[in-house]
Amino acid sequence: MVFQNGHGFFFAITNQTATLPCIRIPTYMQIQLENLVPVPLKDKILQRSSDIWNRQVTFTPGHFIKIKAPSGTGKTTLVHYLYHIRNDYTGAILVNGKPWPSYSKNNIADIRQKQVSVVFQDLRIFEQLSAQENIELKRIMMPQPSCTAEKIQEMAARLNVTHVLAQSGRTLSYGERQRIAIIRALVQPFEWLIMDEPFSHLDEDNAQRAASLIAEECKARKAGFILTDLDHDNRFEYDTLYNL
Numbered sequence: 001m002v003f004q005n006g007h008g009f010f011f012a013i014t015n016q017t018a019t020l021p022c023i024r025i026p027t028y029m030q031i032q033l034e035n036l037v038p039v040p041l042k043d044k045i046l047q048r049s050s051d052i053w054n055r056q057v058t059f060t061p062g063h064f065i066k067i068k069a070p071s072g073t074g075k076t077t078l079v080h081y082l083y084h085i086r087n088d089y090t091g092a093i094l095v096n097g098k099p100w101p102s103y104s105k106n107n108i109a110d111i112r113q114k115q116v117s118v119v120f121q122d123l124r125i126f127e128q129l130s131a132q133e134n135i136e137l138k139r140i141m142m143p144q145p146s147c148t149a150e151k152i153q154e155m156a157a158r159l160n161v162t163h164v165l166a167q168s169g170r171t172l173s174y175g176e177r178q179r180i181a182i183i184r185a186l187v188q189p190f191e192w193l194i195m196d197e198p199f200s201h202l203d204e205d206n207a208q209r210a211a212s213l214i215a216e217e218c219k220a221r222k223a224g225f226i227l228t229d230l231d232h233d234n235r236f237e238y239d240t241l242y243n244l
């Protein structure tokens with residue numbers, strides 16, 4: 001008999017007592033930090049203790065990870081480093097054992113299409129497009145759309161934004177933008193979902209709805225997430241908590 005554990009390894013069970021790994025399929029994307037220190041925050045960071053900065057950290061694939069920190073201590077900076085849109089740091093971020101800068105532009109684009117999705121703090125809604133087009137744009141850009149139009153409607157209904165789908169991005173409230181940005185992040189395949197204060201503009205009911213959708217979508221993909229926030233919360237069953 002052959003079965004798979006949570007991290008992509010297959011094991012063979014025989015009638016003998018020995019249980020040996022027999023096949024290995026590609027594992028989920030590994031992210032490790034090696035003594036990461038943002039250059040502009042160096043003096044501030046080295047004065048206080050942190051679970052992340054200037055440490056060896058391995059994010060376990062499939063885990064729900066929360067990174068908590070007060071305002072101004074580098075949450076957005078870290079998210080931008082993890083998504084590799086900023087690299088003014090010392091130390092390294094290793095993706096599958098290789099530093100981010102060693103990947104080609106094409107490799108990075110491929111990783112962002114298939115393995116890592118993101119909800120930025122500033123949400124990055126295209127104001128010239130409708131809410132629906134903001135989401136569809138991401139779906140259409142995928143080489144093989146992994147999410148149907150019906151699924152988008154279903155997610156919009158769950159997050160109470162069906163009524164704004166036809167509305168211009170320019171006129172959406174911040175809470176509506178945040179929910180559209182969350183749905184947009186969920187229409188693509190991913191192994192890691194990175195979220196920067198994703199509920200900061202939401203009332204508790206909508207935050208709970210969004211959290212429940214995110215947890216379901218992560219579990220369906222066996223994906224993990226890295227979520228930054230200011231405070232403690234019980235919206236998810238976190239596997240790991242870090243103080244930045």
Ligand SMILES: Nc1ncnc2c1ncn2[C@@H]1O[C@H](COP(=O)(O)OP(=O)(O)OP(=O)(O)O)[C@@H](O)[C@H]1O
Nearest residue numbers: 040041069070071072073074075076077078121230
């Ligand atoms: N490119 C940069 N150059 C210099 N300083 C920067 C740069 N980007 C951010 N900072 C500073 O780094 C610190 C951390 O900023 P960051 O936006 O990462 O914090 P944050 O924890 O996300 O804050 P908030 O909770 O307020 O969103 C701030 O003091 C900010 O002014």
